[in-house]
Amino acid sequence: MTNALMAGKLVVEIGRTRAAAFAGKQLRDTGADVVALQDDLRVAEMTPGARLYMDAGKSVAVWRQGDDREILEDLIAHADAVVTDLPAEELRSRGLDWESLHERFPRLSYVALSSLGWDTGEEGEAGELSMQALSGLMHMVGHPDREPLSLPYGMGSLQLGLHGAGAVATALYAAAESAQGRLVEISGVDVLASYVRIYGAVANYYSIPLTRDGRRAPGSGGRYPFGFFPCKDGYVAMITRSDREWASLLAMMGNPEWSTQDRYRNLYGIAMEYPDEVDALIAPWLQEHTRDELLALAQEYAVPVAPVRTVEEVAQDPQLREFRKFFDTIVTAQGEEILVPGRPWATPERTSREAQAASVSITTEGLGRPSHRPLSPTASLEV
Amino acid sequence: MPDTQQSTVGGLGAQPQVGDVSWLQGVRVVEVTTAVSAPLIGRVLGELGAEVIKVESRAKIDVNRARVPRPSDPEGFPAHEAFQLLHEANAGKRSVTLNLKTDHGRELFLELLGDADVFIENFVPGWLDRLGLSIEGLRERFPRLIIVSASGYGQTGPLRTQRAYAPVMTALAGVEGLIGYEDGEVMGCSSLALADLNCSFSGVHLVMSALVGRQASDEGTHIDLSQIEAASILAGEAFVEHQLSGETPGPVGNSDPGGGRWSLIQDPETETWTGARGSRNGAGPERPSTGKILETLRHRGVEVAPILTPAQVAADENYLSRGFIQSVDHPLEAIGTLQVTSVPWRLEGTVPEVSAVAPCIGSANPEVLGRYVSEDQLAELENEGALK
Numbered sequence: 001m002t003n004a005l006m007a008g009k010l011v012v013e014i015g016r017t018r019a020a021a022f023a024g025k026q027l028r029d030t031g032a033d034v035v036a037l038q039d040d041l042r043v044a045e046m047t048p049g050a051r052l053y054m055d056a057g058k059s060v061a062v063w064r065q066g067d068d069r070e071i072l073e074d075l076i077a078h079a080d081a082v083v084t085d086l087p088a089e090e091l092r093s094r095g096l097d098w099e100s101l102h103e104r105f106p107r108l109s110y111v112a113l114s115s116l117g118w119d120t121g122e123e124g125e126a127g128e129l130s131m132q133a134l135s136g137l138m139h140m141v142g143h144p145d146r147e148p149l150s151l152p153y154g155m156g157s158l159q160l161g162l163h164g165a166g167a168v169a170t171a172l173y174a175a176a177e178s179a180q181g182r183l184v185e186i187s188g189v190d191v192l193a194s195y196v197r198i199y200g201a202v203a204n205y206y207s208i209p210l211t212r213d214g215r216r217a218p219g220s221g222g223r224y225p226f227g228f229f230p231c232k233d234g235y236v237a238m239i240t241r242s243d244r245e246w247a248s249l250l251a252m253m254g255n256p257e258w259s260t261q262d263r264y265r266n267l268y269g270i271a272m273e274y275p276d277e278v279d280a281l282i283a284p285w286l287q288e289h290t291r292d293e294l295l296a297l298a299q300e301y302a303v304p305v306a307p308v309r310t311v312e313e314v315a316q317d318p319q320l321r322e323f324r325k326f327f328d329t330i331v332t333a334q335g336e337e338i339l340v341p342g343r344p345w346a347t348p349e350r351t352s353r354e355a356q357a358a359s360v361s362i363t364t365e366g367l368g369r370p371s372h373r374p375l376s377p378t379a380s381l382e383v
Numbered sequence: 384m385p386d387t388q389q390s391t392v393g394g395l396g397a398q399p400q401v402g403d404v405s406w407l408q409g410v411r412v413v414e415v416t417t418a419v420s421a422p423l424i425g426r427v428l429g430e431l432g433a434e435v436i437k438v439e440s441r442a443k444i445d446v447n448r449a450r451v452p453r454p455s456d457p458e459g460f461p462a463h464e465a466f467q468l469l470h471e472a473n474a475g476k477r478s479v480t481l482n483l484k485t486d487h488g489r490e491l492f493l494e495l496l497g498d499a500d501v502f503i504e505n506f507v508p509g510w511l512d513r514l515g516l517s518i519e520g521l522r523e524r525f526p527r528l529i530i531v532s533a534s535g536y537g538q539t540g541p542l543r544t545q546r547a548y549a550p551v552m553t554a555l556a557g558v559e560g561l562i563g564y565e566d567g568e569v570m571g572c573s574s575l576a577l578a579d580l581n582c583s584f585s586g587v588h589l590v591m592s593a594l595v596g597r598q599a600s601d602e603g604t605h606i607d608l609s610q611i612e613a614a615s616i617l618a619g620e621a622f623v624e625h626q627l628s629g630e631t632p633g634p635v636g637n638s639d640p641g642g643g644r645w646s647l648i649q650d651p652e653t654e655t656w657t658g659a660r661g662s663r664n665g666a667g668p669e670r671p672s673t674g675k676i677l678e679t680l681r682h683r684g685v686e687v688a689p690i691l692t693p694a695q696v697a698a699d700e701n702y703l704s705r706g707f708i709q710s711v712d713h714p715l716e717a718i719g720t721l722q723v724t725s726v727p728w729r730l731e732g733t734v735p736e737v738s739a740v741a742p743c744i745g746s747a748n749p750e751v752l753g754r755y756v757s758e759d760q761l762a763e764l765e766n767e768g769a770l771k
Contacts, residue, residue, distance in 0.1 A: 005589070005596035005604070018640065026585075030592040047641050049623040117705070125660070125686035129645055133658045133688035136696040141562065141572045147637070147647040148656055148690045149570055152561050153620045154640035155577075162584045167728055169591035170431060174406040176598050182406070183731050190707060190727035193696050197708075197724040198419060199574040200693050201467035206453060210693045217550075217574040223451050228550070228559065228571045235569055237554035241446065245546070268451045299545055306551045308569060310631050311621045314557035323540030326612050330623075338626045341619050344612030345589055346537070347604050348522075 003347050004031025009172060011035070012076055013058070014084040014096060016042040017127065018154040019113045019188065021054040022161025023083045027168055028057045029343045035075060037063035050154075053340055056330050068094050076101065080175075081109040081168050085160075088118060098183050108181040109171035113164045117187030131156040135192035140199070142212045149212075159195070160188035206272070220271035224278060225249075228308060231286040235308040236294050243267070245303060252301040253285050315339055399729045401706035401736050407432035410594070413495050414438065414476075414503040417445045420549075420579040420610060421505035421533040422472035424586035428501070430726045430735035435476040436495060436751055439744050441771045442482070447472065448744065457717075464743050465718045473741035474711070474723050479752055480745035480770050483514050487769040492516075494755045496525055500597075501590055505533040508543045518605050528603040529593040533582055537609035547610070552578035556614035561621060563634025570634070581617065582610040647690070648673055656690040697722075706734040713740045745770065 006027060013024035013036040021036065028034040036058045046054075063071065072095070076082065082101065084091060091097040091112075098110045115126040116134070132138045132150045142149035150156075167184035174182045199217065203210045208219030215235070216227035224246075228235045240246045246267055250259045258264055258281050270278050286294070291307030298305035309317075320326040328342035410433040416422040422437070422445070429435040439445060447469035452462055479495075482488040493516075496502055502521070504511070511517060518530060532538055535547030550573040553559045558578075559571035589606050597603060620640070621632040637645040637658065644662045649655070650673045657673070659680050671679075680687045696702055708722050723737045748770060752761055764770050 005592040007596070008599060009595065026588055030589070031596075045641070047620070049627065050620050050640065053619040053623050125684060126688075127686055128639065129658050129660055129686050130688040133690045134696075136691050136693035137575065138656075138658070138690045139692045140574050142564075142570055143568075146564065147649070148658075149562065149564065149572075150637045150645070150658075151572060151577075152635050152638070152640070153618065155558075155617050157640075158617055159581070159584070162581065162588065163728065166427075166584055166588035166591055169588055169595055170406060173591055173594050173598065176595070177406075185729045186727060190702075190705075193702065193707065194724050194727045195575060195577070195580045196693050196696065198468065198471055198576050198580060200697075201471045205450075205465075205467050213574075215569075215571055215573065221574075226550075227573045228554070228569070235554075235560075235571075237548075237551045237559065237571075237573070239548045239551060241548065242449075299542070302546060304546045304548050304551050306547070306555045308554040308560045308571065309557050310560050310633070311557040311618050311625050312631050314555070314615060314618075315622065315625075317555070319536060319540045319542045320612065320615070324537050324609065324612065326609075326615070336627075338623055340622050341612065341615040344585060344609055344616055346539075346607040 003343075006030045006032035006169065006172075009033065009081070010079045011081045011083060011168060012071075012079045013037065014082060014086055014091075015113075016045045017085050018046060018050060018054065018157035019160040019164060020083055020085040021046060021050070022158045023111070023113065023164030023168065024058055024161075025054045025056070026162060026165035027083070030165075030169070032080075034058040035079075036060045037071065039063045039065075052330060052332070052338070056328070056340070068096065072096075072104070076108065077105060079105075079108060081111065081172055081181075083111045083113070083164050083168050085113040085164075088112070088114070102181055102183070106181055107175060107179065109168065109175045110181065110183050111164050111167045111171060112183075112185045113160050114185070114187045115160075116189050118185065128154050128156050131160070131188040131192055135189045136196040136200075136210075137192045140196060140210065140212050140218075143214045144212055156188055156192055159191050160186060163191050206268075208272070216275065220275055222271055223267045224270035224275055225282075226271070229279070229282065229286055231289055231291055231294060233290045236286070236291055236305055237308060238303075238305045240267075240304065248301045248303045249305070252297050252303055252305075253282070256281070256285070399705050399732050399734045401709065401725070402733045403432075403738070404430065404730050404733055404735045405432040406730060410434070410501065411499045412436065412501040412503065413499040416503055416505050418447065418505070418579070419468065419472045419576065420582040421503050421531070421586065423580070423583035424503055424531065424533070424590060425476060426472055426474055427583070427587045427726050428590065429475045430737070431730070433501075436499075436747070437473060437476045437478045437742065438492060438495065439478055439480050440482060441480055441744065444744065445469065445473075460717055461715050464713070464715055464741075467721065470711075470721050470723050470741045475738045476742055477747035477751055478742035478744050479748050482769050482771040483516075485767070485769045487764055487767065489514065489516065491752060491755060491764075491769070493524070495751075496521065496528060498754075499525075499528060500594070501529045501531070503531045503533070503586070503590075507546075508532070508534055508538045522603065522605055526603055527597065527601060529590060529597065530603070530605040531586055531590055531608060532605065533586055533608045533610065535610050537612065538607040549576040549578040549610075552611045553614045556611045557618045557621065558614050561618060561632060561634060563636070565634065565636030565638075567633055577617075578610045578614045582608065582613050585613045648676065650674075658688055658690060660686040705729075706736075709737040711737050711740050714743065 009032040011032045011034045024034045138148040171182035202221045206222040220226035226239050327339045330338045412435040414425045415438045425435045448463040450466045536542040563569040646659045
């Protein structure tokens with residue numbers, strides 16, 4: 001099997017947010033042909049950077065009011081699946097809802113993505129803010145004395161899109177087994193709430209209050225340390241989950257004298273009762289070291305410590321760049337090459353990222369206008 | 384496969400039902416996994432109808448079976464079966480124990496793989512080689528098998544054996560440094576385990592894509608999934624932004640992905656927070672009540688949402704009515720009833736039922752291993768240490 005796991009599958013992305021766009025990107029990266037319908041609202045909702053990144057390798061078709069019949073007859077009629085994040089009411093009024101499409105194309109699978117779901121209605125605007133706020137996520141992020149924080153770059157929508165891609169693949173598998181198109185519906189608030197529940201499982205077990213605690217996970221997950229710590233030139237993530245790892249961390253710090261006291265070997269006690277005290281003991285040593293120095297030491301001592309990196313630094317990471325051939329190159333219409341994260345997975349058949357880069361290169365007529373390429377010579381819509 | 388249920392798309396107000404989903408009936412998954420990221424892949428596949436067999440070792444147990452004891456635990460409390468995260472990641476599976484360092488343990492393991500469609504593993508890269516079970520060898524022997532290796536750094540490169548937990552991976556991926564306040568203060572999101580969950584659902588997508596591919600080609604494959612790389616794609620837009628603007632993206636506070644600000648408004652009485660899209664002026668002496676302000680914003684079509692706590696989510700009627708959290712009894716009385724989160728998909732109107740909690744270690748040895756050896760042989764294997 002090649003890298004194109006989904007070769008031969010045609011997916012139509014009917015979306016306006018990063019959710020459907022990211023689902024489409026994932027499906028494209030696994031080899032499906034993806035056609036994204038783009039109307040003015042999609043252009044307004046997604047930044048040029050978002051479209052440049054998420055639409056690479058897709059066919060992007062301009063979609064105008066009045067095109068729906070052509071979309072149905074010339075595109076969806078040939079598709080294996082639709083993934084959409086449009087409001088249910090609009091889909092229904094345009095004949096693009098599951099019932100209408102399933103009746104007409106019984107083998108077509110359909111994945112509907114929504115911020116809040118359907119059973120609560122769609123009163124008022126609901127998007128990234130509502131997903132992150134109503135899932136409990138924002139309550140868990142940020143400094144305890146400051147306002148709750150959200151995840152940037154629409155990461156809630158991206159997670160919804162990731163689930164959407166998995167659901168499309170699942171529906172296509174089941175459809176092939178049953179010769180019937182399948183339906184999956186996913187709401188972003190459920191996705192994010194299920195993520196919050198994972199740490200909640202730790203917190204509930206140890207009776208840790210679930211609230212934001214700055215750079216530290218609440219209660220350090222029942223075992224100190226667990227969080228981000230300031231060092232000489234930024235922050236490092238530092239987590240140990242076993243006595244052995246804690247011993248290795250202490251060895252990495254030169255086994256300071258304080259560490260021989262029983263008080264500092266009770267990792268549960270530190271986590272629950274006096275993490276600030278131990279933070280203060282560790283802080284001076286961390287302040288003497290840069291992030292890179294700490295990473296080198298962490299590798300030497302096999303301790304889970306690593307720098308909080310900028311995207312610029314990530315792009316220069318030798319592990320990712322040279323050994324994993326992780327990055328792809330997108331070429332703009334102006335000939336500018338942009339290095340972006342590629343597929344996060346490899347198969348034995350993958351040759352190299354350089355080779356793959358060529359296959360995902362796109363040209364744009366300008367950042368606001370992704371390229372258009374024809375779907376078929378007979379299509380009457382502007383594509 | 385069940386008949387299509389009443390769709391809720393276009394049926395506003397409709398409630399999903401909780402029930403069995405058998406979309407993956409007939410698919411068999413074998414996993415050798417620990418922690419959350421890879422085990423959750425198997426759990427999702429199981430709730431979609433696959434049979435999932437978790438192969439465990441009593442010598443090196445899943446980290447979620449090895450927890451720091453709680454002071455309140457009574458003597459003899461089965462802590463290795465009780466940790467809630469174990470159940471979130473492994474509910475509904477079957478557990479067998481095999482000592483893969485023994486010849487007979489490996490033979491049984493290969494029998495299991497011979498009947499499997501999918502094999503998921505997430506131990507430190509190289510562990511299979513040390514057992515004489517290289518990925519290449521397994522692929523040659525089982526050409527239809529889909530193998531997923533999930534690891535922090537991937538299966539290749541000098542860092543491949545480095546230990547990593549979720550926040551370490553998102554830190555290296557460039558994600559944590561983007562999370563913080565508008566004034567540049569980095570906060571990160573250490574308690575979200577984003578790298579783990581992101582890996583889990585990337586894994587689900589890849590397994591299902593490979594199964595779709597196998598329907599056409601009849602060939603399996605090996606997927607080398609890196610958690611750091613999977614996390615990095617969440618920052619893809621920041622990579623583009625950096626290269627187009629020349630500025631290094633940093634924390635942006637609460638805002639739309641397109642840059643529009645959000646306002647976070649705190650009710651002075653309840654100290655609860657509400658978020659609203661758009662910038663709002665600070666409180667003045669004659670300002671209306673917070674509730675009135677929010678009502679006005681909603682009326683004007685502004686997106687407004689209360690910042691719920693996880694406890695409020697867990698108690699919220701909307702979540703409960705759609706089966707978001709399900710109660711499941713543990714077979715050990717000392718543990719009692721557990722609350723397990725559902726897979727957040729509704730498949731033709733049905734939210735997958737959490738059929739059982741995580742299995743007790745080795746509890747399916749007679750049933751699953753009994754497919755390959757007799758009861759007497761199983762007892763003999765137990766005595767010789769092949770099932771440890």
